[in-house]
Amino acid sequence: MVNKIYGYDEDLWYNIIKSNYWTGDRDVDFIDMVLKRKGKFRHIIDLGCGVGRISNRLAARGYMITGIDLSRKCVEEAKKIAENLRLMNNIDYIVGDYRTLFFSKAEFDAAICILASAWKNLDEMKLFLKNLKDKIREGGILLLVDIVKEKLLISLFSSPSIQRWFNFNDDILSLHTWKYNLTTSMLKTEKEFYKKCGSKLNYIARVEREYPLYSINDYLKTISIEWNIEDIYDPPLNLMNLDSFNDPWWAFSLMIVARRI
Numbered sequence: 235m236v237n238k239i240y241g242y243d244e245d246l247w248y249n250i251i252k253s254n255y256w257t258g259d260r261d262v263d264f265i266d267m268v269l270k271r272k273g274k275f276r277h278i279i280d281l282g283c284g285v286g287r288i289s290n291r292l293a294a295r296g297y298m299i300t301g302i303d304l305s306r307k308c309v310e311e312a313k314k315i316a317e318n319l320r321l322m323n324n325i326d327y328i329v330g331d332y333r334t335l336f337f338s339k340a341e342f343d344a345a346i347c348i349l350a351s352a353w354k355n356l357d358e359m360k361l362f363l364k365n366l367k368d369k370i371r372e373g374g375i376l377l378l379v380d381i382v383k384e385k386l387l388i389s390l391f392s393s394p395s396i397q398r399w400f401n402f403n404d405d406i407l408s409l410h411t412w413k414y415n416l417t418t419s420m421l422k423t424e425k426e427f428y429k430k431c432g433s434k435l436n437y438i439a440r441v442e443r444e445y446p447l448y449s450i451n452d453y454l455k456t457i458s459i460e461w462n463i464e465d466i467y468d469p470p471l472n473l474m475n476l477d478s479f480n481d482p483w484w485a486f487s488l489m490i491v492a493r494r495i
């Protein structure tokens with residue numbers, strides 16, 4: 235049982251990511267394209283799968299997926315969607331912490347970790363990458379999508395509206411303020427949440443988080459200790475589509491593709 239996910243109560247977290255499920259249509263083509271470009275991968279582990287936004291869509295394209303997430307509510311929702319879509323033959327969902335993966339050696343062809351980091355510092359990232367290596371077959375790959383300092387800073391400084399924005403997730407309004415401290419390299423996010431009740435907005439929560447931002451170089455140095463870095467992609471984003479502004483994490487992120495040595 236988890237109490238907090240990235241500082242959120244599980245219920246609020248679940249409601250927010252559930253309402254973002256639709257964005258998977260935009261993102262899965264890119265992920266599938268990279269997987270196909272890199273080889274033949276059948277069994278994929280989705281680390282921090284949330285409500286199955288990507289897992290379910292990859293399963294619908296014929297991959298065998300194991301999705302793991304800390305949040306039972308998210309995993310139950312992912313399963314429910316998969317059952318409705320009759321995908322359960324291709325998917326196995328598990329509640330758990332992917333840092334302590336209990337699978338047997340070299341069980342998977344590939345791992346994806348899409349905006350689901352669980353490390354507080356580079357040493358923890360290093361340990362995660364070392365443990366994961368054991369679970370992926372030789373020649374398998376890791377697709378890691380995460381916020382990187384350079385992209386976030388370009389977005390923050392080139393568009394002041396990104397430092398403060400609002401976001402509607404069904405009936406939940408979030409007000410975001412993101413601040414970056416140049417001297418400590420820490421990002422502070424402050425979010426307030428309101429629930430829509432008729433024409434009123436009722437305050438429900440405030441979530442503050444402060445966490446280090448890693449540069450492309452930090453990622454590359456850490457990943458390349460145990461893996462071969464093959465590509466870095468800028469995930470495609472159609473900024474002419476206003477919904478992209480309501481879900482800007484893709485704009486702050488890069489995808490690093492690394493091969494299991």
Ligand SMILES: C[S@@+](CC[C@H](N)C(=O)[O-])C[C@H]1O[C@@H](n2cnc3c(N)ncnc32)[C@H](O)[C@@H]1O
Binds near residue numbers: 302304333348350
């Ligand atoms: C922003 S969501 C992204 C979900 C999914 N990858 C997607 O793209 O839709 C991040 C998810 O990672 C999960 N998560 C974070 N740390 C985790 C850990 N150590 N083990 C398992 N899941 C984790 C959270 O519970 C959350 O549901």
